[in-house]
Amino acid sequence: MDHTLGIIKPNSVASGHTGKILSLLEESGFSLEAIRLVQLSRADAENFYAVHRERPFYQSLVNFMTSGSVVPMVLQGENAVQKFRQVIGDTDPNQAEEGTVRKLYGESKERNTIHGSDSDENARIEIEFFFPGFFGST
């Protein structure tokens, strides 16, 4: 699949880093196919991160993701899921490579600036979560 879902997280939207992050993604070869500015409800965030329900950081992550607006987007590019994960860097900004989005703007593992889908299957589910009907009937 050539699409992935990214979400600029509340810390970066509030810090005014959205434009710089979008530029970096476009300069990396992605094209923007859909974008929104969204305030997640608690139920939305709990559903989106349901796979992490049993993890110790789950409630804190849900609190954080509902603390302000987020910017979900659909990005298109060859091998999009894997390439996007390279461009955003390691989950932990301290471990992320120089020049990656999380290295540049991340504050901690939780406040790590941006989410990216981790597989083609999840990209499809996550894109439909924020952009219902994106894939039409295909």
Ligand code: CMP
């Ligand atoms: P994200 O790509 O949005 O997917 C799950 C999120 O859980 C991850 O980025 C981090 O923000 C958060 N996360 C993962 N591991 C930890 C951790 N050990 N402590 C706190 N938050 C974490």
